[in-house]
Amino acid sequence: MIYPKVYLKSGKEQSLQRFHPWIFSGAIKRIDGEPAEGDVVEVVSAKGDFLALGHFQPGSITVRVISFDNLEINREFWLTKLRNALNLRKSLGLFPNPTTNIFRLVHGEGDGLPGLIVDIYGSTAVMQAHSSGMALMRSTLAELIIEAMGGAVTSVYDKSSGTLSPKSPSEAVDGYLVGEAKSDELFENGNRFLVSWEEGQKTGFFVDQRDNRALVGQYSKDAKVLNAFCYTGGFSVYAARGGASSVVSVDSSQKAMDLTTQNMLANFGQNPSHVSVCADVFDFLRDNDEVYDVIILDPPAFAKHRGALNNALQAYKRLNAAAFRKLKPGGILFTFSCSQVVTRENFRNAVFSGSIIANRNVRIMHQLTQPADHPINIYHPEGEYLKGLVLYAE
Numbered sequence: 001m002i003y004p005k006v007y008l009k010s011g012k013e014q015s016l017q018r019f020h021p022w023i024f025s026g027a028i029k030r031i032d033g034e035p036a037e038g039d040v041v042e043v044v045s046a047k048g049d050f051l052a053l054g055h056f057q058p059g060s061i062t063v064r065v066i067s068f069d070n071l072e073i074n075r076e077f078w079l080t081k082l083r084n085a086l087n088l089r090k091s092l093g094l095f096p097n098p099t100t101n102i103f104r105l106v107h108g109e110g111d112g113l114p115g116l117i118v119d120i121y122g123s124t125a126v127m128q129a130h131s132s133g134m135a136l137m138r139s140t141l142a143e144l145i146i147e148a149m150g151g152a153v154t155s156v157y158d159k160s161s162g163t164l165s166p167k168s169p170s171e172a173v174d175g176y177l178v179g180e181a182k183s184d185e186l187f188e189n190g191n192r193f194l195v196s197w198e199e200g201q202k203t204g205f206f207v208d209q210r211d212n213r214a215l216v217g218q219y220s221k222d223a224k225v226l227n228a229f230c231y232t233g234g235f236s237v238y239a240a241r242g243g244a245s246s247v248v249s250v251d252s253s254q255k256a257m258d259l260t261t262q263n264m265l266a267n268f269g270q271n272p273s274h275v276s277v278c279a280d281v282f283d284f285l286r287d288n289d290e291v292y293d294v295i296i297l298d299p300p301a302f303a304k305h306r307g308a309l310n311n312a313l314q315a316y317k318r319l320n321a322a323a324f325r326k327l328k329p330g331g332i333l334f335t336f337s338c339s340q341v342v343t344r345e346n347f348r349n350a351v352f353s354g355s356i357i358a359n360r361n362v363r364i365m366h367q368l369t370q371p372a373d374h375p376i377n378i379y380h381p382e383g384e385y386l387k388g389l390v391l392y393a394e
């Protein structure tokens with residue numbers, strides 16, 4: 001197959017030789033042919049030597065590499081990629097698994113599939129395309145996901161309307177590409193969750209906190225727990241399962257609070273030791289005098305781009321200072337940042353500043369990250385986005 005050729009400027013092939021999967025517009029010298037947005041292109045050096053194949057998308061990242069080998073890009077190519085992704089989840093024991101049927105099957109660059117996210121919820125796969133290249137082939141991908149999953153998945157829902165650029169040539173309408181809505185019972189480590197991919201944030205659930213939720217469970221025995229920015233109440237369910245004496249869940253979205261209440265009910269029935277509070281977390285921490293044994297802070301990304309970094313770090317500092325003030329002596333803070341532009345170092349410094357402001361003596365017990373079904377491509381360190389600290393405050 002002959003693809004349009006993207007010639008790089010001399011010297012700009014180096015990052016590709018290190019297998020970095022993105023080509024920025026500034027690295028491109030010229031383009032032979034007229035690729036449309038989403039087309040496969042061949043990337044070549046200034047001298048014309050083959051470097052990679054990728055999806056073309058005018059913009060800052062102009063090409064997202066799908067292969068560093070000169071292969072035929074056909075169904076077999078994509079099926080092999082999906083099978084490789086599934087093999088990793090099989091080796092993690094996530095599929096098949098008697099107590100967990102929620103996991104991430106494809107994590108973009110981390111699985112060599114830039115621009116594609118696929119989360120599995122029982123027999124439904126929820127797909128999100130972040131590039132036009134992936135969006136344009138959604139029907140094929142849906143068929144191949146079903147084939148790769150060997151019948152365990154029978155419906156594929158596309159939820160790309162919020163992740164594609166409004167200028168994308170692919171029509172961004174959310175809906176079932178294959179199959180229909182199911183009523184599977186969904187579990188994570190034996191905990192039941194109601195997930196609505198049609199209405200919820202992201203693909204419906206924050207699959208990336210599975211391991212960290214389990215750790216919260218381990219520290220919750222007889223503890224008074226505050227779960228701030230709770231969304232579906234994932235951490236609250238694990239805290240209650242771990243034996244918490246009481247759990248308070250806070251989120252500014254009423255829908256999130258309703259989901260949390262439902263998830264607590266689905267797991268524990270009428271549970272008098274859980275309280276749902278619809279409030280801004282900053283206000284809640286300022287206006288309440290209660291103190292806790294365990295506090296979880298899992299806010300949305302405060303910095304969505306580099307320009308917002310300084311303000312974001314200030315916000316992390318203020319938030320963590322406020323939480324430290326609400327921890328009992330010997331209390332434990334689970335604090336997270338999912339902003340990709342905030343480095344581990346940045347985040348640690350912001351939390352450190354927060355502990356100084358609150359005048360607490362703090363020790364780091366655990367340093368957390370995303371779970372293994374959100375793998376990081378070693379050549380694409382940008383893929384490491386979730387950072388967490390577990391801190392013991394004297």
Ligand code: SAH
Binds near residue numbers: 205232251280298300
């Ligand atoms: N911890 C959750 C995911 C959190 S997502 C989980 O394990 O699934 C971030 C949540 O923060 C969203 O539900 C959003 O509604 C909420 N949120 C954003 N800003 C907020 C604020 N200032 N106060 C309270 N909640 C907020």
